[in-house]
Amino acid sequence: MQTSFISIENIRNDFPILKRMVHKNKPLVYFDNAATTQKPIQVIEAISNYYLNYNSNIHRAVHELAEEATLAYEATRDKVAKFINVKNREEIIFVRGTTEAINLVAYAWGRQNINKDDIIVTTEYEHHSNIVPWQLLAKEKGAKLEYIGVDDNGELILDHLDTYLKTGKVKIVAFSQMSNVLGTITDSEEIVKRCKAYGARVLIDGAQSVPHLKVDLQKLDCDFFAFSAHKMLGPTGVGVLWAKKELLQEMVPFNGGGDMIREVHKYETTWNDLPYKFEAGTPNIADVIGFAAALDYLNNIGMDKVREHEMELTKYALDKLSQIKGIVLYGPKDVTKRGGVISFNLGDIHPHDLATIVDEDGIAIRSGHHCAQVLMERLDVSATSRASFYIYNTKGEVDVFIRSLNRAKELFKL
Amino acid sequence: MQTSFISIENIRNDFPILKRMVHKNKPLVYFDNAATTQKPIQVIEAISNYYLNYNSNIHRAVHELAEEATLAYEATRDKVAKFINVKNREEIIFVRGTTEAINLVAYAWGRQNINKDDIIVTTEYEHHSNIVPWQLLAKEKGAKLEYIGVDDNGELILDHLDTYLKTGKVKIVAFSQMSNVLGTITDSEEIVKRCKAYGARVLIDGAQSVPHLKVDLQKLDCDFFAFSAHKMLGPTGVGVLWAKKELLQEMVPFNGGGDMIREVHKYETTWNDLPYKFEAGTPNIADVIGFAAALDYLNNIGMDKVREHEMELTKYALDKLSQIKGIVLYGPKDVTKRGGVISFNLGDIHPHDLATIVDEDGIAIRSGHHCAQVLMERLDVSATSRASFYIYNTKGEVDVFIRSLNRAKELFKL
């Protein structure tokens, strides 16, 4: 169970849940990592440790617990900035997750900057969280929402982007750096380059990329960037919005309340400095602190190694899967162009039925539309099955999965 | 350390942090409970247990982990409904905290229902989170924000409410069921009654009341109700918005994204049923589950006992404090009309200086404006010191506090 670069055995030992049995006696094979990943003991203990030793509200008190909690909370901000290579720590806003981050932009930037007949561009392979906020905004403002299409290889048709940009009406282009269904890695730098030429803003949904690839925001040079801690070993309830300082400064606040104000008077109020202007109310202190442990863990392994491991595993799985008769695999064939997310359909077995069958063998995969119904329409399917990998998954687990798929075929008499 | 009705010793044993020393050798006296409370081991373990054993994204998968996580998450909703005596579980929306809950109402209900020249009423003793969202809304809509004043006893002047209501323009009245500075318990039922007579909606901020008093929403009969888990033994990052079903059904969504949709198409989308329509994206699953353990803990003690204990402690503290020369105490004198939150000023010692001095003796109190600057203006002070109690605090701790205050006086040569 040892690959050339990371000792998976050591890693697996850090994830107590991987030792559990499901359905009484089946070892858990967790292939639902694109939905949420498991957490190493280091993260779980960081959260407990906070509650056991220095739980306190932050920023506004002078007592020792508050000071310790504030330092730890703010230290996470520095770690996040470093992890995605951002210069200004005050550009890191803690939110609940990718969904809230994108909605924050749609409310606080969008409502000020999108007007009637403006165009908002997204893509056919977006997660609902990068579609619905823009639909709501477009409807409110009388703006148009346009989609960059997906070709038969599962990649974006960038010609579509050019067509929209040429109208001169595109205000923002929002896309995912990695598709959560097809695994496709978007050519983000190319899109940013084209958008810049037309003065369009760019929002990148990094929910699937940050956990699995080295992301460098100074190189990417987009305007907004969003991701979720729970998809990268971190706790639920924490996400990050990064945005350029000039934009954050111009933006109106999103939520109003404690911590985001400078002075409140009865009829007027002034805003706090960044990043606090966008962090109203008591934040999710414990989990932000727990997130730091997740970043440490990934840094210790190294994002290059994470990527290498997943490429190897994905290649192995694609090879094995493509040998199953009746399987349809979606997304790029070339593992350098995709992440460790594999969507497929097997004969006429509906994904929900397939997921139920493999679950019986201890394997957790996801089935359904994966919050990407627009893509399902494009692929002309109502659902797919999806297996997605992370650092603790092994080739042995892939073998168990393949055996289980063959059992499903037998049950369905295929 | 045993009072007549709860064994504080047993309770304190459940809170490991209370055994810690601060500033090397001072036993922690935690009197900052209005900001956030400490967590019993049961809550900390419920969170760890989730991550150790059944961490998974919820609602959309069929595998065993997802099923266990979904059941636990939804079980919390039932417990919350019972805790505040609500009939329909789908009226319980999980949010990050009180602040987000109130903003959700301001966005999703307010923007549809508040028009030019309408009046929004709040009070002079509100937390910023029950002022700023209404300021933002009033500004956007050209509506007016009016304040119910606070009398010298720290209670609301309900005549002001009548004056506003009589204009016939009041659309919503938003107030706290307990002031986080004065401790005043608002006569909520009376306010609801008056508002009903004029068809005004009522939002109650229960951030300080739900943790300390038995709250019965069927009896209260307001329209919206908000509170935070972290102020009642629960984790950070979880709060509740309750609202009447008819209102939630009419309201537009707040955040768009996964889980809150029924069907997403390129240009139109339909919404999911309640409560999911308002829970976009991956929620804070672990902490919602942890919150259930907090509710169990409070139920085991009984909210009546919680209140009894706090009344006794508050009475004891008020008696001792009022004997200190040069102290100014804010809020009602009668402990049946107030919670265990005591704000005061001592001579010309600025609250920050006072907090620093008592911190040195291991005592965590809060100093400053307590996110209630409008109230500070009303009291004509720039800040107060605030000690706030919970179930694990003791008379012995109050004694330590009193000694420390006397030391502060000496340091300041008072």
Add this chain to the structure above:
Amino acid sequence: MSSADIYREIILDYYRNPRNYGKIQDPDIAQRDSNPLCGDELEMHLNIKDDKVADVKFTGKGCAISQASASMLTELILGKDFEYVKKLTKEDILDNLGLHDLGPARIKCALLSLKVLKSGLYSYLVDKLHDTASADKIKEESSGLY
């Protein structure tokens, strides 16, 4: 229950060869719903004559359980009178399918068709028969389905 018990011959047969699949022109009742969690869709059409189900058809996309369940439900109610349809319970459906102890995620698949049927009936009672008393009862019953 195990997959082998769920995906019996008969379920697969109804999944692959659904009885009463299709649409009715100008149906008396037409009701559509989808499961927001998994994306399953179902539409049922009914014709009512003399308080009886004179014809019933369904279309939909979804898993074997939801499609077989819908198809079997149409067979169950065809020709039956209104009172019979009104009284159908969750247990009746699961008995009819021979499926018990489904997990909470999959039980929704089995019950989507009953939910659609009851919603359709509800609208019919309110709109056509102005029988809000029965309608409200059905509404209450069917709210417990999911």
Add this chain to the structure above:
Amino acid sequence: MSSADIYREIILDYYRNPRNYGKIQDPDIAQRDSNPLCGDELEMHLNIKDDKVADVKFTGKGCAISQASASMLTELILGKDFEYVKKLTKEDILDNLGLHDLGPARIKCALLSLKVLKSGLYSYLVDKLHDTASADKIKEESSGLY
């Protein structure tokens, strides 16, 4: 550091009897700021003559540390030339107050006055002297204060 060390005679004296407390009519520099965390407020007024601080006053509400710090700062800069003021550091202020090892929450109290002073100076350099080079340097320095 301990409270006894912080709240020495001299700090309390400056807190209770602040030197240079008040306002200047038509000041060359007027700058106000508040600490959003604790609500402390501070306003500084300066008159500049021949590149020197000809007069300086402050008003404010806040703790002993912030008020004493502001008052001592006014004394420190009165009569001094511009270069001196530009070069003032966080350490100078803390030295002058005799306060070290303040926790992160309280250090902001001690530095609020320097932040106000530097922001005022920054605006002055930009608006009056059009000296954006110096201004930018000050901006950068003062952004590290909090």
